[in-house]
Amino acid sequence: DAFRIDVVTIFPEYLAPLRQSLLGKAIERGLLSVGVHDLREWTDDVHRTVDDAPYGGGPGMVLKPEPWGRALEAVRPPGTRLVVPTPAGRPFTQRMAAEWATEPGLVFACGRYEGIDQRVADWAAGAGPVSEVSIGDYVLAGGESAVLVMTEAVTRLIPGVVGNRESVEFDSHADGLLEGPSYTRPATWRGHEVPAVLLSGDHAGIARWRRAESLRRTAARRPDLLSALPGDALTDAERAA
Numbered sequence: 001d002a003f004r005i006d007v008v009t010i011f012p013e014y015l016a017p018l019r020q021s022l023l024g025k026a027i028e029r030g031l032l033s034v035g036v037h038d039l040r041e042w043t044d045d046v047h048r049t050v051d052d053a054p055y056g057g058g059p060g061m062v063l064k065p066e067p068w069g070r071a072l073e074a075v076r077p078p079g080t081r082l083v084v085p086t087p088a089g090r091p092f093t094q095r096m097a098a099e100w101a102t103e104p105g106l107v108f109a110c111g112r113y114e115g116i117d118q119r120v121a122d123w124a125a126g127a128g129p130v131s132e133v134s135i136g137d138y139v140l141a142g143g144e145s146a147v148l149v150m151t152e153a154v155t156r157l158i159p160g161v162v163g164n165r166e167s168v169e170f171d172s173h174a175d176g177l178l179e180g181p182s183y184t185r186p187a188t189w190r191g192h193e194v195p196a197v198l199l200s201g202d203h204a205g206i207a208r209w210r211r212a213e214s215l216r217r218t219a220a221r222r223p224d225l226l227s228a229l230p231g232d233a234l235t236d237a238e239r240a241a
């Protein structure tokens, strides 16, 4: 039944896109259900305070633990993975997306300011897996954009959400390599030709060409991916190239 996503944030309106397009259809078809929750619902003071100054000094503010404890107790089904976007996290990867897509759902905790009191993630680990992850080596103003990114990466891997399953299997990173270039009509455009092999009908030759392009592009743009490949991923000929 439906993959369940819950997001806790102080900016619930940032997550409105979760209801549009691809995700909207999946929600209508019962493949996915999404809940967005305002952290301030779980504050206990008249000013609905969510942040305070950091212990030990330093700039900015830190999100207080108490509202998070109450929010996660209310929102997170026992055993559900808690994902905490943070620039200090492990890199989010396609492998993680594929793994998470096989689970019943996810809860996202969106930080702002200097982040969330560390005890929240530490405490939450007692009620299920906690993944503190980064979507890249740059710093955003909060976790909400990262939640949109990760939600898209995960939900498109849920069977039935993306029409053509094959296109998912042939994504960049699906086999550890970058996809090569794609082309469509016209065969000549502003003096630029489509590689002839793609118009040849020689399917074996096309597959060879595509594999070679994928390796060439990966070596040029992401040599780190090449060195991370399992031993048997490249043929001897490809390794020598």
Ligand SMILES: OB(O)c1ccc2cc[nH]c2c1
Pocket (backbone or CB within 6 Å): 085, 086, 087, 110, 111, 112, 113, 114, 115, 134, 135, 138, 139, 140, 141, 142, 143, 144, 146
């Ligand atoms: O760059 B990020 O992924 C990210 C995530 C969470 C917070 C909270 C405050 N700044 C943040 C940045």
